[in-house]
Amino acid sequence: MVGMNWHSLSEFIHMGGYALYVWGSFGVTALLIAGEILLLGARRKKALTLVRRTIKFGKAENDEDAA
Amino acid sequence: MNAISALLRRELTLAMRRRGDALTALFFFVIVASLFPLGVGPDPKLLHLMGGGVVWVAALLAAMLSLGRLFAADHADGTLEQLILTPTSPVVWIAGKILAHWLVSGVPLILMAPVLGIQFGLSGAELAVLMWSLLLGTPALSLIGAIGAALTLGLRGGGVLVSLLVLPLYVPVLIFGAGAVDGAISGLGSEAHLSLLGGILILAFMLTPWAVAAALRISIE
Amino acid sequence: MNAISALLRRELTLAMRRRGDALTALFFFVIVASLFPLGVGPDPKLLHLMGGGVVWVAALLAAMLSLGRLFAADHADGTLEQLILTPTSPVVWIAGKILAHWLVSGVPLILMAPVLGIQFGLSGAELAVLMWSLLLGTPALSLIGAIGAALTLGLRGGGVLVSLLVLPLYVPVLIFGAGAVDGAISGLGSEAHLSLLGGILILAFMLTPWAVAAALRISIE
Amino acid sequence: MSGFNLYKYSSPATFYVLAGRLIPWFYAAAALLGAAGLYVSFFLAPTDFQQGEAYRIIFIHVPAAWMSMFIYLAMAGWAALGLAFNTRLSFMMASALAPTGAMLTFVSLWTGALWGKPTWGAWWVWDARLTSELILFFLYLGFMALQAAIDDPRRADRAGALIALVGVVNVPIIYFSVKWWNTLHQGASVSLNTAPSMAAVMLAGMLVMALAVWMYAIAAALSRVRCIILERERNSQWVAQMLGAEPHPHPNLPLEGEGTNVEGI
C-alpha cells in the first residue's frame, strides 16, 4: 500500500478505527450496485426468453394451439 | 350548479346513511390521540410538549384513512363511470366531492380537537391555534389526498399505495400545522406557520381538481 | 392437516400476489412512527423518552388496520361461504387464517421495529426488549382482532365498528408492551411485563378460534 | 440523458439499438471515473484532523445524495414529456430511472447513517436534510409501487407520470418546510470543519465520484429501458426481425415500429 496516507494494508483496512463505518458505506454501495447490475442482467435474460417464446408461439391466443 | 347541489345532497345523504363509516375518521382521530398517553406514560410536562404534534399526527392519519371512501365505493358500484359520463365538467363535480368529503370527515375533527387538546393540557389560546391550524390544514389534506385516492382506484394493495403516495405530500402540512401549535406553546408565535398553511391550501385548491380529473381518467380505463 | 397446508399456501400466495396489501401494515407502522418526530419536533431527548410508546402505538394501529384484510375480501367474493362449506372444522381453518395473517402482517413489524427504534435513539438492549415485546404481543393482537373482524363482516361502517370492538381488548396488550420497553429505558426491568404479555397470548390462543367460528356463523347469514 | 433529438429517437425500435450501442461506453466511463474517484478519496485526500478517516464517507455520500435528487428531476422531466407528447419512450425512461434513483437515495441514507454514528453519536437525527432525503425515498417508492400495482402498461405509464409530476411540485415545498421546521427548534446540527487546503482535493474527489455515479446511472437506466422495451414490444414485428426469426403470423393491427429494419441487438 503506497500513497501518502497509508503505510500498510492493515492500516488501510483499519481506517483509523472507523473501518466499520467507512467500509460499511463503500461496501454496501458496491454491493447494491453489483446487485442492480445482476438484476438488470437477469431481467434482460427473462425478457429475451419471453420474446423468444412469443415469437415461437405467437400471441397468447395461439398458445392454445401450441399446447 | 344544479348538479353540484345534487351531488352534495347525495354525498351527505350517503354519509348519514353510513354514519359509522363517516365516524371512522373521527373515531380514529380520538383513539390515536388517546392511546399516546397510554403508550408514553402519564408525565404531564412531556404530554403538554407533545400535545400539538400528537393531535396533528392523529388528524393526518385520520384524513389518510378516510381517503379510501372518497372514490372507491363509487368506483366499485359503477357510479363513478356514470359521473364521468354526465355532461358537467369533471373539475366541478370533483371539487364537489372533495368538499363533501371534507365536510364529513374533516369538520368533525376540527370540532373534536379541543377535547383532545385538553387531554394534553393545552391552554385556551393554544387550543384556538390548534383549531385554526386544523381549519386551514384539513381541507388541504382532503384535496391532496384526493389525487392519491384517484390514482389508486381499483388497484391491488390500494390501502398502502394511497398512504405511500400521499404521505410525502402531506408532510409540509403536518410540519406547518404542528409548528403553529408548537409556536403557540413555546411563545414564538404562530402567524407565519398559519399563513404558510393558508398558502398551501390555496395552491392545493387551484391545482388538485385538475390533477384528480386526469387521474380518474387514467384509472377508469 | 392437508386442508390447513392448502389454506396457508393459498393465503401466502395471495399475500405475495397482493404484496402491496401485505405491506400495508408494515408501511403504516413505519409512517406512524416516522411522522411523530415531524409533529413533535426533533429534540432527541424527548424522542428517546417517547420511543417505546410511539413504536407500540404504531404497531397497534398497524395491526388494527390490517384486520380488514382478514376475512373481508373472502366474504365479498364468496370464498368465505365456500370455506364454511368445506368439511374441515371451522376452528382449524380459522386458526390457519389467523396464523397466516400474523405471518404476513405481524412478523414484518417485529423485524422492522429495530430500525424505527434507532430513529428514536433506543439502545441495543432496549431494542431487544422492544422486539421481544412485539414477538409476544403481535400474535395476541391478530388473535383478538380476528373476533372483531368476524363480527363486523359486511356491516356498514365496518371500519369504525371493528376499532370500537377491538380497541378495549387491545389496551392491555399496549400497556404491557409499551411498559416493557419503558421499563428497559428507565432501568426498572421488563420481565414482569413480558410474562404478562405471554399470559395474554396463551389465553387469546385458546379462546379466539372458537369465538371467531361463532362470529362467522352469525355474520354469514 | 437529455440532449437526444427526441423526435428522431422517440421510436422504441430506434432507441433500443442506440441505447445498446451507448451502454458499454457509459459503463466504461463509470468504471474509469469510479476508479479515479476512489483513488482520490482514499489516497490523495488527507486525513481530516477532526473526524479522522470517517469523513471519507463523504466521497460516496454526497455524490449519491446529489444524484438521488437529480434523477428525480430527470424522471419527472421524462414523465412530463410523456404526458405532453404521448411518447411511449418517455414513459419508459421515467420508469427505468426510478429504481436507480431509489437505490442511490438509499445509499445516501445508509452512508449518512453510518457517518452520523461516529460524528454525532446517533444513527439518525431529525435534521432537515435527512428528513427531506427520507421523504424523497418515499416518493421514489410510491412511484415504483404505483407502477407495479397496475397491470395495464398504458395506465401504469400515465399514473406514474402524474404522481412523479405532483411529487416534483412538492419537492421544494418539502425541502423548505422541513428546513424551517428544523431550524425553528434548534440550530444547525452539522458543520464539517475542513482545512481550506483540503477543500480542493475533497471537492475534486466528490465531483469525480459524482460523475462516475452519473455515468453509472445512465448506463443502468439505459439497460433497464431496453428490458422494458423488449417486454412491452415483444409482439411487434421489429423485435421479431431483430432476433432473426419469422414472426408468427396473426392478423392484428400494425404496431409502431413495424417495418423498421434493425440490424444487431
Place this chain on the structure above:
Amino acid sequence: MLEGKSLACVRGERTLFSRLDFALGEGELLLVQGANGSGKTSLLRMVCGLLAPEFGEISWHGEAIASCRERYHADMVYFGHAPAVKEDLSAFENLDLACRLAGFPAGRDDVKGALGYLGLGHCLDLPARSLSQGQRRRVALARLLLTRARLWILDEPLTALDQAALHLVQSLLGEHLAKGGMVMLTTHQPVAVAGVVPKTLQLS
C-alpha cells in the same frame, strides 16, 4: 348518428379487435355479439368515451366524441356490468339521485312511476342491499324510463331479470326506437324488439 371507424382495442398484450367499423342511425338497434371475452364490454366503454381506442375514431353526428364530450354525454345513457346502485340508499333515492346527477331531474311521481312500472312499487323504500340480484338491476334499468337521452348503450341489461322484466325491457326498447332513439346492446340472451330488425356486429 353514431359512427366508429377502423377501431382497434388492445387489452394487456392481446388485440381484441381491429379495423372495426360500425354506424348507428336514428331508430336503429345495434346488437354487439361475441363469445365471452371477445371484447364487447370493451367496445361499449370505448363508445362511451371511458376507454381510449388504440386506433381509430368514434364520432357523434360527424364530430369526434372527444371534441364534443359535453353535448355527447348529455345525449347518451350507459348501463354497464356494474349497476351503479348504492346499497345504502333506497330504490327511490337511488333513482332520484341518479337522475339529478345526470341532469334530467324528474319529479317524485315520475320516479315512483318508473319504479312501479318495473315492478318495484312495494320496495320503494327498502335499502338496495336487501333487494335481490334481479331487483337491483331493475332499479338501475328504471333510469331508462326517465332519461331523455337519444343514445342508449346497454351492456347485458337482461342478466338476472325474470321473464316479466325481460318483456318490459324489450317493450321499452321498442318505444325508444320508435321515437327515433338509438340503442347499442350486448347480450347473450335472445332479444326481440317488435317492428325492428337489429343490425348486428359480430366480434370474434
Place this chain on the structure above:
Amino acid sequence: MLEGKSLACVRGERTLFSRLDFALGEGELLLVQGANGSGKTSLLRMVCGLLAPEFGEISWHGEAIASCRERYHADMVYFGHAPAVKEDLSAFENLDLACRLAGFPAGRDDVKGALGYLGLGHCLDLPARSLSQGQRRRVALARLLLTRARLWILDEPLTALDQAALHLVQSLLGEHLAKGGMVMLTTHQPVAVAGVVPKTLQLS
C-alpha cells in the same frame, strides 16, 4: 336424498315463502323458479346451511343437515351469485386452490384440463381481474368438473355465459345426473338437459 319439510323464510318483515316442501333423489334435477325477489337465492342458501330456516327442516339421507354437517358438506358443492374467484390469482391458481381447500385435490393436468374444457386454455395464467365477466364465471364453474360431490346447488350458473358455454354447462349437468348425481338449480334462462325431465319448484 335431500329433503326439505315445511320450510319458511322471513327476510326483514316479509315472509318470502312458507310451508315449502321438496325432495331431490338421485339422478334428479330440481329447478327452482320464481320472479326476481321471490326467494330463490334465500332457499338455496338455506339448503346449503348458510341461512337458518325460520321454520321447518332440511335433511340429507334422513338426517338433519345441522347434525351431519361435515359429511353433508363433503358431498355438496355450492355455486352462488358471488363466484369466489380471487381477482389476484390466475385462473389456474384459483381453481387449483379452490379444489385443495374443498378437499378434492386434483393434479395440475386435471385442473388445466378442466379449464381447457371450459375454453380458458389460453388464459390459464392471466390474473382473474383481467378476465371478462363471462370468463370469471367459467373459472368458477370449472370446479364442477373436478369435484366428486354428489349434490350440486347452483344459483343462476348460466348468467353472463355465451351460447358455447351454455351448452357445455348443460351437458355437464347431464353427465352428472346420469351418474346418479343431484342438482338443484335456479335460472331465469331456459335449461334443457338431455334425457332428464326436471322437477320444478315454483316460488311466488
